[in-house]
Amino acid sequence: MASASTEPAPTEFRLLQLQSDSVEVQHAKVGKRTCVQTLEALAVSPGDLARLATALAPLRKLDGCTQNDRMFVALGKTDKRLRGIELETAPGEMIRVLEKSATDAGAPELVAEKVSLPTSHKRFATAFVVLTDVPAAVATAGLDGSLVEALDEAIGSRHDVPAPARGSVFRVLADATLVAGTFDRWDEVIAFEYRPRADAAPLRLYHSRGKHGWFDPKGHQPVRARWRMPLAFPRITSRFNPKRLHPILKVVMPHNGCDFAAPPGTPVYAIGPGVVTFRGDAGPSGNLVQIAHEGGIESGYAHLSRFAPGVVSGTHVEARTLVGYIGTTGRSTGPHLHLAVKRHGVFVDPLSLKMDAFRVVPPSERGGFATRKLEADLALDAIPLPKVELPVLAPAPSPSASASNVADGEPGAEGEEDEPPHH
Numbered sequence: 001m002a003s004a005s006t007e008p009a010p011t012e013f014r015l016l017q018l019q020s021d022s023v024e025v026q027h028a029k030v031g032k033r034t035c036v037q038t039l040e041a042l043a044v045s046p047g048d049l050a051r052l053a054t055a056l057a058p059l060r061k062l063d064g065c066t067q068n069d070r071m072f073v074a075l076g077k078t079d080k081r082l083r084g085i086e087l088e089t090a091p092g093e094m095i096r097v098l099e100k101s102a103t104d105a106g107a108p109e110l111v112a113e114k115v116s117l118p119t120s121h122k123r124f125a126t127a128f129v130v131l132t133d134v135p136a137a138v139a140t141a142g143l144d145g146s147l148v149e150a151l152d153e154a155i156g157s158r159h160d161v162p163a164p165a166r167g168s169v170f171r172v173l174a175d176a177t178l179v180a181g182t183f184d185r186w187d188e189v190i191a192f193e194y195r196p197r198a199d200a201a202p203l204r205l206y207h208s209r210g211k212h213g214w215f216d217p218k219g220h221q222p223v224r225a226r227w228r229m230p231l232a233f234p235r236i237t238s239r240f241n242p243k244r245l246h247p248i249l250k251v252v253m254p255h256n257g258c259d260f261a262a263p264p265g266t267p268v269y270a271i272g273p274g275v276v277t278f279r280g281d282a283g284p285s286g287n288l289v290q291i292a293h294e295g296g297i298e299s300g301y302a303h304l305s306r307f308a309p310g311v312v313s314g315t316h317v318e319a320r321t322l323v324g325y326i327g328t329t330g331r332s333t334g335p336h337l338h339l340a341v342k343r344h345g346v347f348v349d350p351l352s353l354k355m356d357a358f359r360v361v362p363p364s365e366r367g368g369f370a371t372r373k374l375e376a377d378l379a380l381d382a383i384p385l386p387k388v389e390l391p392v393l394a395p396a397p398s399p400s401a402s403a404s405n406v407a408d409g410e411p412g413a414e415g416e417e418d419e420p421p422h423h
Contacts, residue, residue: 014182015086015096018074023083027072035065035087037309041322042073048082055097055110070185082110091177091184092119117180121187124176125379127386129198130168134233137170147174150189152232154205154214157222161203162196164233167390169195171383173376191376198388204380206373208365219361219369227272227353228319230301230339231326234260237336240349256347257300257340264305264335266326269319271299271339271353276315276323279307285338286330289323295343299350302338303329 019025030038039049053062065071065087072086084098096115099108128141135148151170155161171193177184191206205214215221238259274293282288285302289311292298305327317323328335341350361369 014180015072015074015084018083022077023074024077025072025074027070029067030065030069030071031067033309035063035069035071038065038071039073039085040309042071043075043080044073044082045080051110052082052085052097055112056095059095059112059114084110088184092117092179119184120178120181122176122178124172124174125383127169127171127383129386129388130164130166130170131390132166133235134164134168143172144176144183144186146186147172147189148232150174150186151192151194152229154189154192154207155194156229156233157214158203158205158216160222161194164194165196167197167388169198169386169388171380171385173379173383191373191380193380204377206369206376208361208369209372212359212362212365215361215369217373219366221359221361226319228269230269230271230337231260231262231266234337235262237261240347240351254347257302257338258350260337260339261334262326262336264326264328267322268301268304268324268326268337270317270321270323271341271350272297272319274299274317276311276313276317279312282330284331286332287324287327288330291317291323296345297353298342300338300340300342302340303327303332303336305329305335 016025026042028038028042033041036049039052044052049062056062066089070086070088072088074083074085075081076083082099084096086094086096088094094115094117095112097110097112100111124143126141126143128137128143130137131140134151135145138145138147138151151172155164172189173191174189175187177187189207191204193202193204195202204217206217207214213221236258238255240258241255243254270291272291272293274291274297276289277292277298278288278290280288282302285300287302287304287307289301289304289307290298291300301323303326304324307324308322311317311321311323326335326337339350341348341353
């Protein structure tokens with residue numbers, strides 16, 4: 001059912017306000033997927049898709065999305081029933097669908113309406129310290145989590161600086177759009193300062209107004225290598241180790257890959273372009289995706305909770321194509337991704353796939369870049385540096401329990417498992 005009412009909706013209401021102990025709200029950008037594929041990726045059931053299509057019919061077709069549209073979905077945590085969606089076609093312009101009343105069959109009716117909310121813009125100039133990982137630090141600072149992707153894109157391109165760890169400090173300058181007075185999206189992360197440690201020399205990166213990405217103070221930018229990390233700001237818990245003591249079987253068994261710990265449901269991306277050669281249950285490796293790349297390279301993504309829609313055997317993917325979500329399927333002791341890489345059939349360290357090069361700010365943009373950099377530097381300098389007070393971690397396990405599993409200075413490994421089979 002659709003509402004044709006012209007009465008303005010309460011400006012303070014957004015679907016995120018349905019978040020509670022019994023309802024979970026998730027969101028995703030449609031991108032190269034269809035509306036239906038996006039909703040399926042957000043765990044909307046076939047029955048609720050049918051209810052939703054009926055509710056939307058007077059206003060639009062269910063599968064009429066564009067790549068810049070965003071979906072917000074509210075599902076019951078226990079029954080997984082759809083409580084509502086927002087399809088945002090532009091800041092403040094959306095179609096909202098909510099449950100209104102019960103039908104004879106017992107399922108509440110979904111009612112759709114077009115909603116226009118007032119928009120405004122705000123500049124954020126803030127700082128935060130990493131106590132566990134970057135996503136947690138961003139959330140603790142009260143910033144929207146989509147900031148993590150921008151920071152990961154910028155820092156992940158620079159192999160000359162260490163990855164963020166406990167004690168890393170950020171100062172960030174960013175512009176955002178507000179809808180009805182609440183955060184809606186980042187318009188642009190203008191610049192940020194990154195200190196790998198509180199006492200380390202800072203690195204500042206500046207975003208180009210064009211499509212050229214991030215540049216350092218000298219106007220240099222590493223050219224993206226062919227290979228990408230499978231997660232945003234990955235946290236390594238076990239590295240490639242041919243002599244690893246298996247944590248479950250307690251025998252010497254090669255660890256032919258790299259383990260990345262992350263919460264269940266974290267997106268997992270292809271490390272490079274290629275063709276999917278396997279997608280399915282792989283026994284000890286759980287839900288597994290394997291991709292064949294040029295040059296005799298093959299990558300495997302194990303223990304996924306579920307697969308991304310449309311990623312099936314024979315599918316061509318690009319670097320950073322979504323392939324699935326973090327899980328703990330198969331022989332696994334916790335939620336994580338096991339990434340394995342083969343070159344001509346032989347396992348190699350996934351972290352060895354690196355290539356460096358640099359480009360510079362185009363001559364036609366150097367004047368604008370210099371002015372923009374000066375303004376950003378003044379704003380970053382004005383942000384007080386936060387005091388770094390790291391919590392004391394629990395003592396590490398005894399060497400006999402995890403001697404071969406400690407990576408990146410963390411006490412013990414999470415989510416060790418058997419190696420993915422070769423298909």
